[in-house]
Amino acid sequence: xxxxxxxxxxxxxxxxxxxxxxxxxxxxxxxxxxxxxxxxxxxxxxxxxxxxxxxxxxxxxxxxxxxxxxxxxxxxxxxxxxxxxxxxxxxxxxxxxxxxxxxxxxxxxxxxxxxxxxxxxxxxxxxxxxxxxxxxxxxxxxxxxxxxxxxxxxxxxxxxxxxxxxxxxxxxxxxxxxxxxxxxxxxxxxxxxxxxxxxxxxxxxxxxxxxxxxxxxxxxxxxxxxxxxxxxxxxxxxxxxxxxxxxxxxxxxxxxxxxxxxxxxxxxxxxxxxxxxxxxxxx
Numbered sequence: 001x002x003x004x005x006x007x008x009x010x011x012x013x014x015x016x017x018x019x020x021x022x023x024x025x026x027x028x029x030x031x032x033x034x035x036x037x038x039x040x041x042x043x044x045x046x047x048x049x050x051x052x053x054x055x056x057x058x059x060x061x062x063x064x065x066x067x068x069x070x071x072x073x074x075x076x077x078x079x080x081x082x083x084x085x086x087x088x089x090x091x092x093x094x095x096x097x098x099x100x101x102x103x104x105x106x107x108x109x110x111x112x113x114x115x116x117x118x119x120x121x122x123x124x125x126x127x128x129x130x131x132x133x134x135x136x137x138x139x140x141x142x143x144x145x146x147x148x149x150x151x152x153x154x155x156x157x158x159x160x161x162x163x164x165x166x167x168x169x170x171x172x173x174x175x176x177x178x179x180x181x182x183x184x185x186x187x188x189x190x191x192x193x194x195x196x197x198x199x200x201x202x203x204x205x206x207x208x209x210x211x212x213x214x215x216x217x218x219x220x221x222x223x224x225x226x227x228x229x230x231x232x233x234x235x236x237x238x239x240x241x242x243x244x245x246x247x248x249x250x251x252x253x254x255x256x257x258x259x260x261x262x263x264x265x266x267x268x269x270x271x272x273x274x275x276x277x278x279x280x281x282x283x
Contacts, residue, residue: 002034008229010035013082015075015129017065017122018092020047022190023140026221027089029054034225039078039085041071042092043282064282065092065118072125085129087228090122090162091140095192097151097201102271108154115158119165127169135178136231138224139166143186143241151205151270170233181227183235184245187214201270205262212240 014031018024019040025047028038032055040048040060048060059081061074079085093115098107119139130137144152145159163182170180187193193214197206215238227235236242 005225005229006034009225012036012086013039013079013084014087014089014228015039015041015078015082015085015126016089016091017118018042019051019060020044022192023185023188023217023220023224024089024091025051026217027091027224028058030221030225031228032056032058036087037082039082041065041074041078064114065090065121066113068121068124071121075125075129079126079129085126086134087136087138088122088126088130089138089140089224089228090119090126092118092122093140093158093192095152095155095195097199097270097273097275098154099151099270100153104274111154112158112161115155116161116165119162123165123169127173130178131173131176133177135173135176136181136228137169137173137178138181138183138228138235139163139169140183140185141166143184143236143244146184146245149205151201151266179231179233181232181235183224183227184241185220185237186212186241188220188237189214189217199270199273199275201266201273201275204269205266207262211258212238 009031014036016024016028016038019028020042021044024042028040028051032038038055038058040052040058041063042048043062043064045062048062052058052060059078061077063070063074065071094111096107096111098104127137139162141163142155142159144156145163148156166180166182173180187197220237223235223237234242
């Protein structure tokens with residue numbers, strides 16, 4: 001399998017947003033190991049520099065996906081350094097718990113601005129570069145777009161929007177021969193998951209609900225490298241994420257029943273807790 005992936009990924013020019021940590025960082029390293037030429041655009045410059053070093057000195061630019069002019073400049077710089085782009089991974093995202101009633105409206109605004117607005121900005125800035133027969137644009141959504149839990153309404157809404165953007169972009173890039181995929185991940189062992197589910201409210205909500213365990217980061221990266229090599233329409237991990245997309249009404253009902261006993265207490269805790277965003281954002 002590694003040899004086939006090397007053949008399909010070697011020499012491909014890849015731009016990744018949100019590559020400083022978690023899925024983005026691990027994916028950049030994996031693709032570089034397969035011989036891809038990787039470019040990095042995101043926050044946390046010290047971490048970006050470290051990831052770049054692991055990727056053979058990959059070009060990187062510090063920028064926020066919420067800043068369209070800055071993102072356009074970063075994309076143009078990286079595309080110039082790589083002599084074009086074949087693949088774009090719109091991976092940047094944040095999360096924070098939010099009771100829809102009594103929660104902080106700023107959390108909702110910033111989550112939508114980064115996750116949904118950032119995905120649109122990445123399309124606006126980078127999609128023209130992959131509008132060719134070998135092009136591929138992958139938007140990282142979430143299983144939260146399919147199955148919606150209490151406390152993560154802002155994140156779920158933003159990722160459902162990302163899914164919609166991906167489905168629309170697929171039709172709009174098809175005439176050029178480019179393909180578009182959407183990635184759906186459950187709870188993966190990343191900083192985002194540990195911070196997002198590391199609150200007292202989240203523990204209260206899930207303590208007796210028997211939700212699936214956190215999956216290793218490698219499961220997501222393996223799914224991504226295969227999906228990118230194939231220019232797949234859907235990328236999903238862990239194993240249960242893909243079938244849940246097809247039984248959404250039943251799965252949502254099961255989740256609702258699993259957590260409902262803990263919801264009132266979890267909401268009260270969350271309203272007092274004031275959890276921060278999983279990735280600090282520029283003012």
